[in-house]
Amino acid sequence: xxxxxxxxxxxxxxxxxxxxxxxxxxxxxxxxxxxxxxxxxxxxxxxxxxxxxxxxxxxxxxxxxxxxxxxxxxxxxxxxxxxxxxxxxxxxxxxxxxxxxxxxxxxxxxxxxxxxxxxxxxxxxxxxxxxxxxxxxxxxxxxxxxxxxxxxxxxxxxxxxxxxxxxxxxxxxxxxxxxxxxxxxxxxxxxxxxxxxxxxxxxxxxxxxxxxxxxxxxxxxxxxxxxxxxxxxxxxxxxxxxxxxxxxxxxxxxxxxxxxxxxxxxxxxxxxxx
Numbered sequence: 001x002x003x004x005x006x007x008x009x010x011x012x013x014x015x016x017x018x019x020x021x022x023x024x025x026x027x028x029x030x031x032x033x034x035x036x037x038x039x040x041x042x043x044x045x046x047x048x049x050x051x052x053x054x055x056x057x058x059x060x061x062x063x064x065x066x067x068x069x070x071x072x073x074x075x076x077x078x079x080x081x082x083x084x085x086x087x088x089x090x091x092x093x094x095x096x097x098x099x100x101x102x103x104x105x106x107x108x109x110x111x112x113x114x115x116x117x118x119x120x121x122x123x124x125x126x127x128x129x130x131x132x133x134x135x136x137x138x139x140x141x142x143x144x145x146x147x148x149x150x151x152x153x154x155x156x157x158x159x160x161x162x163x164x165x166x167x168x169x170x171x172x173x174x175x176x177x178x179x180x181x182x183x184x185x186x187x188x189x190x191x192x193x194x195x196x197x198x199x200x201x202x203x204x205x206x207x208x209x210x211x212x213x214x215x216x217x218x219x220x221x222x223x224x225x226x227x228x229x230x231x232x233x234x235x236x237x238x239x240x241x242x243x244x245x246x247x248x249x250x251x252x253x254x255x256x257x258x259x260x261x262x263x264x265x266x267x268x269x270x271x272x273x274x
Contacts, residue, residue, distance in 0.1 A: 001025060001026070001027055001028070001061070001064075002026045002027060002028050002030070002062075002063065002166065002199040003024075003025065003026055003049055003060075003062050003063070003088055003167065003199070003230050004024075004025040004059075004060075004061040005012075005022050005024045005025070005048070005049075005058065005059070005060055006023055006053045006058055006059040006060075006061075007021050007022070007023055007057065007058040007059070007155060008021075008023070008048060008057070008058035008059070008060060009022070009024045009055060009056050009057040009058055010044055010048065010053060010055045010223075010269065011023060011056045014217045015225050016077065017162060017223055018041050018044040018223055019041050019044055019045060019048065019055065019066075019223045019224075020158065020222075020223045020224055021058075021224060022041075022045065022058070022223070022224065022225055023225070023227060024045075024218065024228070026199050026201065027199075028166075028197055028198075028199055029193070029194070029197045029198065030131050030199050030200075030215075030216060031190055031193060031194070031197060031199075031200045031213075031214050031215055031216065031220075032199075032200070032201045032202070032214060032216045032217075032218055033202055033203075033204050033209075033210035033211075033213070033214035033216070033217050033218070033231075034201065034202065034203040034204070034218045034219075034220055035203070035204060035207055035210050035217060035218070035219055035220070035242070036219055036220035036221050036226070036242055036243075037242070037243050037245065040138065040220045040222065040223070041220050041222070041223040041224075042171070042203040042220050042223050043171055043203065043219065045086075045221075046169045046170075046171050046201065046203060048060065049167070049169055049201060050079070050082055050084050050169050051064065051067040051068075051075065051078060051079055051082070051105075052251055054057050056184065062078065062082075062167075063078060063081055063082075063166060063167065064083070065078060067085055070273055076107065077107075079107065080107030080108055080165075081165055081166045082166070082167050082168075082169065083104070083160035083163045083164075083165030083167070083168045083169070084126055084152075084160070084168075084170075084171075085156050085157055085160050085168065085169070085170035085173040085202075086156055086171055087153070087171050087172040087173070087175055088094050088149075088152075088153075089152055089155060089156030089159075091152060091155065091156070092144065093143070093145035094144070094145065095143065095144050096121075096129070096140075096141055096142070096143060096144070097127075097139050097140055097141065097142050097143075097144060097147070097155055098127045098128075098140050098141060099117070099118065099121060100122045100126060100144060100155055100156075100159060101127040101131060101155065101158050101159045101162050102117050102121055102122070102123055102126070102127050102149045102162065102164030103159060104159040104161075105116075105161040105162065106236050106272075107196060108163075109225075117198075124140070127140065127158075127164060128140050130152075130158040130159075130161040130162040131155070133158070133161060133188050134154040134157060134158055134161075134185060134188055135154075136151060136154055136158060136183075139151060139155075148176075149176040150176040150178075151179070152175045153173060153174065153175070153176050153185075154177075154185060154246070155172070155176065157170075157173060157185060157188070157189055160189075161188070161189070161192050164196060164198075164253070165198065166198050166199070167198065167199045167201070168198060168199070168200045168201070168202075169191055169201050169202075170187065170189065170200070170202035170203070170255055171202075171203050172201055172203055172204065173185070173186070173189070173202060174186060174206075174209075175205060179206070179209075182206065182209060183209060183212070183213070186204075186209060186213050186252075187213060188212060189202070190214075202214070207239060210231070211231050211234060214231060214232065215229070215230060215231055216229070216230060216256070217229055217230075217234045218229050219234075219238065219239075219242045226238075227242075228243070
């Protein structure tokens with residue numbers, strides 16, 4: 001079992017409840033897409049799974065351990081086995097792409113190697129190979145502030161490909177990409193996870209991409225699990241209910257044959273916490 005959440009709740013200091021009674025588990029090698037309206041709790045859920053947020057209640061088991069029962073050094077080692085893809089990767093603007101990618105293994109390298117790699121990249125071939133899988137091999141020595149937002153997102157994904165974690169947590173990883181490139185990038189991430197038997201959990205705004213590329217879909221609304229089903233069993237009515245409070249059509253669903261004639265509501269800002 002890669003992770004298990006049992007009745008997990010999280011309430012922020014301002015009183016906003018982001019998660020309420022969430023129970024969810026995944027076996028090694030599963031690929032799960034998390035969908036739902038903005039503010040539903042998708043990002044908070046991923047941050048709990050990444051041991052970045054401690055829940056207010058409930059139990060978390062992550063890679064065989066309770067992260068919040070570990071010592072600080074053991075928690076750092078656990079986090080080094082997790083790969084996190086951010087919607088806006090936190091990459092220093094003046095950093096070279098090669099250095100950003102190699103940073104994926106800083107948690108696995110001894111201190112001397114990490115410091116040496118900041119001065120001179122120690123595995124240029126490895127970084128180039130990860131970037132090439134995302135058609136970015138020619139950007140190896142560019143500065144991060146000299147490439148586009150979509151390219152930055154792919155650099156963040158390349159860093160996780162280079163890291164080779166046991167659990168990949170991707171929060172809107174392709175939001176800055178066009179549909180064709182988004183699909184290609186998600187497929188590269190899924191192929192890497194499948195090849196290594198790693199677990200992949202991704203929150204996605206594009207429901208059609210989630211349905212096409214992930215065997216399991218988890219719908220989240222108001223901090224709770226609305227449904228947890230194989231993608232083939234996710235119906236139009238379920239999606240309409242999930243996005244019931246949203247007002248705009250989701251045209252990307254036209255690519256999904258089951259819903260081509262009936263676009264489903266899309267997530268928009270709701271002014272809630274996460």
